Amino acid sequence: MTVAERRLRADAAHNRQLILDAGRAAFASDGIDVSMAEISRRAGVGFATAQRRFPTKEHLLREIIAEELSGMQEAATDAAPAGDPWEAFTTSIRTCAAHQALHPGLAGAIAESVSAATMTDPAGHIASMFTSIAQHATTTGMLRPDVTVGDVLAILKGNAGVIAHSPGNEVRASARFVELALRGLGAT
Amino acid sequence: MTVAERRLRADAAHNRQLILDAGRAAFASDGIDVSMAEISRRAGVGFATAQRRFPTKEHLLREIIAEELSGMQEAATDAAPAGDPWEAFTTSIRTCAAHQALHPGLAGAIAESVSAATMTDPAGHIASMFTSIAQHATTTGMLRPDVTVGDVLAILKGNAGVIAHSPGNEVRASARFVELALRGLGAT
Numbered sequence: 001m002t003v004a005e006r007r008l009r010a011d012a013a014h015n016r017q018l019i020l021d022a023g024r025a026a027f028a029s030d031g032i033d034v035s036m037a038e039i040s041r042r043a044g045v046g047f048a049t050a051q052r053r054f055p056t057k058e059h060l061l062r063e064i065i066a067e068e069l070s071g072m073q074e075a076a077t078d079a080a081p082a083g084d085p086w087e088a089f090t091t092s093i094r095t096c097a098a099h100q101a102l103h104p105g106l107a108g109a110i111a112e113s114v115s116a117a118t119m120t121d122p123a124g125h126i127a128s129m130f131t132s133i134a135q136h137a138t139t140t141g142m143l144r145p146d147v148t149v150g151d152v153l154a155i156l157k158g159n160a161g162v163i164a165h166s167p168g169n170e171v172r173a174s175a176r177f178v179e180l181a182l183r184g185l186g187a188t
Numbered sequence: 189m190t191v192a193e194r195r196l197r198a199d200a201a202h203n204r205q206l207i208l209d210a211g212r213a214a215f216a217s218d219g220i221d222v223s224m225a226e227i228s229r230r231a232g233v234g235f236a237t238a239q240r241r242f243p244t245k246e247h248l249l250r251e252i253i254a255e256e257l258s259g260m261q262e263a264a265t266d267a268a269p270a271g272d273p274w275e276a277f278t279t280s281i282r283t284c285a286a287h288q289a290l291h292p293g294l295a296g297a298i299a300e301s302v303s304a305a306t307m308t309d310p311a312g313h314i315a316s317m318f319t320s321i322a323q324h325a326t327t328t329g330m331l332r333p334d335v336t337v338g339d340v341l342a343i344l345k346g347n348a349g350v351i352a353h354s355p356g357n358e359v360r361a362s363a364r365f366v367e368l369a370l371r372g373l374g375a376t
Binding site for chain 2: 108111112115150151154157158159160161162163164165166173176177179180181182183184185
């Protein structure tokens with residue numbers, strides 16, 4: 001690779017990151033209806049350049065949410081106390097739900113992405129965050145035996161509704177909702 | 189009142205009902221972003237006439253939801269078995285939640301209207317549907333003592349999220365979600 005080629009590639013990576021950062025901020029503050037033209041303007045990158053990196057807004061949104069989910073998974077893994085299946089299970093849900101509350105504009109998209117990832121790739125990282133932990137919690141008698149992965153995902157979908165309809169109080173309303181919903185899944 | 193005046197008044201009432209019916213159907217199928225022009229077209233009523241009855245779409249939406257809420261309240265009152273506070277409480281929530289699931293386009297607006305009605309008029313019909321029943325259920329030890337009206341309203345907000353993110357499966361997903369959420373509020 002020539003020096004010129006390396007510089008081009010570094011510029012592309014730099015622009016890509018600028019667009020990702022601007023997109024994340026724009027979706028979180030203004031919701032997912034914000035346009036690619038507006039995002040490229042905020043990123044300080046030409047519209048044509050933005051389109052080369054992300055042909056459509058859906059490409060950009062998917063990439064941002066994939067990054068968010070990966071971050072959530074790491075946070076949940078770090079936070080979950082080893083050996084306590086109920087704490088491990090609820091921590092993964094709480095982490096994901098808190099992430100939604102902090103990004104109100106993305107709350108619904110996060111619920112849909114987690115749901116899609118869990119349903120289409122049951123062996124994948126995202127699915128395992130919920131299913132393997134949930135299975136463990138069920139076999140140790142901490143979850144109601146009839147609780148399904150769909151029930152777990154419904155908490156995130158429900159949380160998106162609570163967030164959407166609690167303007168200015170997203171974080172507290174979401175946290176309270178999640179505790180009550182988790183209690184509904186518990187065996188005791 | 190002359191015959192002409194009576195006829196004018198009857199025409200106005202007839203048009204009003206046509207617009208209400210068309211609005212209800214349009215909001216339910218297409219969501220609340222449908223325009224007044226489109227609603228008046230579907231009602232077979234001139235746009236100017238529609239505007240005379242309902243100056244803005246918000247006026248129409250508010251009237252439709254007020255009617256829905258009144259219908260829900262009657263249904264809940266009829267369905268609730270006398271003397272069992274937990275059944276009376278859960279029946280009112282289930283009735284309201286089922287109504288949301290049957291009108292996916294209105295689910296969020298119903299949650300917001302119930303919430304606004306409960307918070308702004310605690311002595312009103314809608315508030316009493318939840319608060320007096322909830323109080324009774326709490327004093328008889330069937331609800332967790334720390335459950336608030338806000339928690340009850342959160343079920344409807346959460347239900348709107350579940351409905352929005354369960355396309356094609358709204359009724360089943362909503363019913364399951366509500367049972368688990370109610371369980372989270374129960375004292376046992």
